[in-house]
Amino acid sequence: MFQKPGCHRLGDYLEAIKKDFARACNVYKNNCDDYKHGKSCFKYANYRLVGKGSAMDKVEAQRYYHLGCEAGYAKACFGVGLGLTSPDSGLEQDVSKGLAFFSKACDMGSADGCYFASSLYITGREELPRDMRRAFEFAVRACDLKNMQACSNVALMYARGHGVRKDASQAERYRAIVNDYNEQLKQNRGIEMEQGIKD
Template identity: 35%
Template sequence: MARSYDLTDEKQTKEYLRDVEIEYQFQCLDQKEADGCHRLAEFRENVKKNITAAAPLYKENCDSNKYPKSCYKYGQCLITGKGIPDNKPDLISALQYYEKACDYGLGSGCFNAAQLRLSGTGDNQSNSEKAMSLLDKACELNDGEACFKLSTFYLMGQRVEKDLSKAFQLAKKGCELGSVYSCSNLGLMYRHGNGTEKNAKLANEAKQRAMKLYEETRKKQPTVKVNE
């Protein structure tokens, strides 16, 4: 039978966290489970506040187990310099790890890689083309912010040929995925008939969804997540 803990008691809370760490260590070091290694790294980073111990584990779990979330997290370490030798940001290496996360199917990895390429990190001759490809894949992998970014490019005719119909479809998908700005743009496109027929009812629905999403985001409190 699993032990129950009274997390209002300081001593039992410490025992609970100790047992959680032991469980993650067992999953990672004994069972060689990629998910367990990622959980252990997040525990070290978020609960023990030891990014120096977490970063190498993210890297190893990405390189050896091809675990996309660990690739993404190590990319975060590289871009901030936290947990990295000399604490120096390394944008080129961050790009590589975000792209690994993307290759392994994580939309946020594709999006961050695209953002870096759009900022000029990487091979300058092919940055724009690669960035658009990464954004397209991120949107396909249901990253709402990538759908919004792409929608804006097609709406404005920046980096791609202007295509209002495609801009509308991307804004619609981004809104469905919970992107506040996608919903806002979608409402305006319905209102003015850009890429779709005018529809005041749907314009208002999109606007209301944008407002609701904004309020939900604003009210969210930071939480520590150790098992994602």
């Protein structure tokens, strides 16, 4: 008898090795429908969002992001949030609900969920007033989850006193996190290039 992860891996095999996107799409859908496997719900939603292996259907995609989120898959919760807050999503917008899904994704360990929640509070919308204190809180959480754009924002907020008391030493600390990360990326790229140049 198939198990949830086994079915999902079959979909990944059909996608990555066989390049049979239509069959992969069906496997992901069935694994979501029959076994409520969150990652499969998410993958099927992605397929329907862009019309891969199936017809494009943004409403169907959003429904399956919901199912994936209900099954406890953070990326699916983030997908729901994007659909509800992105003006070009083609879906009815509801910023408050979208924020709730970003927050849920954040609580589940999604750096993107934390970062997008922070961004909504920074910019504000007609139905969601700016709140720099909440923006700061979500930015710190996103930074803790290794989102470097969020770390840059935290540094700037400390430097300017936006949403938090001005603190030059903390601003410098968060700038150092970003600089260290960028330096590590450069070193990793150098190592990869050296490994690629072999006799």
